[in-house]
Amino acid sequence: MFVQAQVLYSFTAEPGNNELSVQEGETLTLLNQSVGGGWIEAQNSRGQTGLVPEDYIQVRGQCSIDDDEWDDESDDGKSTGGYTWSQSEEGGGTMQRGTVWLYPQTQLDCVVADPKKGTKMYGLKSYIEYQITPNSTNRPVNHRYKHFDWLYERLMEKFGCAFPIPCLPDKQVTGRFEDEFIKMRMERLQGWMSRLCRHPVVANSEVFQLFLTYTDEKDWKIGKRKAEKDETVGVMVFTTMDPEIRELDPTEVEQKCETFSRFTRSMDDRVKDLLSVGHLHWKRCTGPLQKEYQRIGKAFQNLSSVFNTSGYQGEATLTEALTATGKTYEEIAEICAGQPKKDLHFLMETNSEYKGLLGCFPDIIGVHKAAIEKVKEADRLVAMNKIGPQDKHTMAKNLSTMSYALQAEMNHFHSNRIYDYNRVMQLYLQEQVQFYETVSSLYLHLHISATN
């Protein structure tokens, strides 16, 4: 039933990520090859299960087509500094991914940690500096929020027409140095960086590499100036790509574009729905519901206090039960108010990230639609001798390239989406089970002591 696979490269699991550490040469049983995001759920010989990067393993008795293509093309991709992708034909009974980005053999990642307060202008201005350590160099670099913001601006400029660039966590002016806020911002910057690291084109870009691996202040300043002068930005980014595969017909492009547009718009609506009802529920749990449980708790305890003044015999069992019930309600109030931070938090964070990503698609789709219109009009312009047939051909080819890029991007988006939502749902359900079990055990304990 289950497929066996051999580990090609050792991999160390990141704690809390549901990953599985594996050793080169080890044999694994593959439990779920469709978790997406480049991950496979596997079990080792000791019965431990977890996620393993799919390109770290080799399925027994079969050779992955993707692996072959990556092996063939990865050198090209690196040497030219351009963008490469792999292509598998669509069709047949099973769904195929179509065009995908060429992913590196080792995925870039980084750790954002150790926020430190720094000062400048003789202590007049203070700021927080974060330490970022990429797995490629294992050498930490320091950056302030405004540097992240600078990177965001550069990436938007350069790739905004082609890929959704995740929004930076919100700026916040008041209480900027409160521990809670710094912790939250760090968590979000980590999420932001990890997402960018996962994008093969962004991760490989000069500006992103500069941000992660600059050696000293001088290196950083020179790199910054160079990045700010980069002219391969906006739609020009497509000129650096050459899929070298069948050119797409504008009608085909338009149809694909429409499909992507429909999906991202629908998902955007649904994500906003979930965020809005989630916010409402969060507020109810930490507001009226907590207060109501507290009030119920107080009401039981107050009744118990009055009963205690009756001077009547045989009151103890009842007043103890009432007091214990009251205290249980007060505990429930606290558990209930603390719950959103445990479960809703990650669900909301993930959906907020996706809301940000989805908000980028209308512009990307817009750029595509404009290019489609331009190619459609080209026939008329050729007839009027305003442009030559070669110009028209270049426009169509550019459009085809854009469409392949969007396809690869959508595949990247879907794969990440499935991975992210799988993770967040597992966490969410775990915490929900935990919540109801905790409360039910509180009651069970109470009920046992009340009846015994």
Add this chain to the structure above:
Amino acid sequence: MFVQAQVLYSFTAEPGNNELSVQEGETLTLLNQSVGGGWIEAQNSRGQTGLVPEDYIQVRGQCSIDDDEWDDESDDGKSTGGYTWSQSEEGGGTMQRGTVWLYPQTQLDCVVADPKKGTKMYGLKSYIEYQITPNSTNRPVNHRYKHFDWLYERLMEKFGCAFPIPCLPDKQVTGRFEDEFIKMRMERLQGWMSRLCRHPVVANSEVFQLFLTYTDEKDWKIGKRKAEKDETVGVMVFTTMDPEIRELDPTEVEQKCETFSRFTRSMDDRVKDLLSVGHLHWKRCTGPLQKEYQRIGKAFQNLSSVFNTSGYQGEATLTEALTATGKTYEEIAEICAGQPKKDLHFLMETNSEYKGLLGCFPDIIGVHKAAIEKVKEADRLVAMNKIGPQDKHTMAKNLSTMSYALQAEMNHFHSNRIYDYNRVMQLYLQEQVQFYETVSSLYLHLHISATN
């Protein structure tokens, strides 16, 4: 550790009342002698536990003082048609009940059942008739709501100065014949009758006995007319009582009265608190909370639907998890909305009953305070020769009787209160455990299917 007791009379448990059927001669282990309300928690030789009327059993190797007194005086009580009580001295390290009503050996109870629609005036007017079967005759009688109302008026007139007469369930004009309403009214009439049956003075009264045991229409009409002409009503009811024990000093009476007043006022406040927060919680569970869970459920399912349109491989696990989570939320919405009927309902019913009873105490206390003032003024009136010393003595004796009656009534109230609240809290906690366990098992099941 536990006391053994012998069953004096066989007793058949009423289903759903946490009672234990016992056979004459059987030996029981007493688990809790202080549940109150004339009940004892006991275990039989087969390990079954439940409540048994305390006057149905005889504790081994000891003879209850109360039993002796009841045996001595019960004949008197019955022959004179007046009211008798038992008295145990207060003091010592343990709390004593003081004066208590003399309870009959077999407690009266009745079953209200079988509501039937009847018509009169050739079908122009219709009404609901309930069947009431007392355990004393085991012969059913029929009564309409207006007969219950008539009984309530009589009891208020006759005993309203001395005991709290529970309020009748509310009249409701619209939808009077809806099944739900009739069921609810019957349940409340049952509660009302059971409470009156438990009161030894009320249960033994002519008017109450007439209501339960009239033989035919003629008997009922004659009895009704007689009851309406009863002159031993209001404060006159105290003249039928003669405790024949130490006469109480007015200061002592005043002090006891103040204690009772303080307790009933405080309990009234607390009961109203609990009712108000309970109503609020009920509304939240069946209103905003249900809707919110439904909305969360829909949001998850809608997200799942969009994901299903992606055409991307490896989507199934995630969309199944999202759909299942959404459906679980919809189930939680229903469970949450149905929960108040299962747990809050009985808590609210009991507290509503007590709110009604507690509302009677200010009048009862008022009657006592007026009598105290009268006795206090008597010295002045004697000095002024407006009344004779004998009159003053009668007034003081009457006040003493009233005070003993109030003591007995308060003991009756406390004993019933402890019994009622013990029962309702047990039920409440059981249902709460059930609720959280149900939801947690829903989630657990979901979580298992999502991770496997």
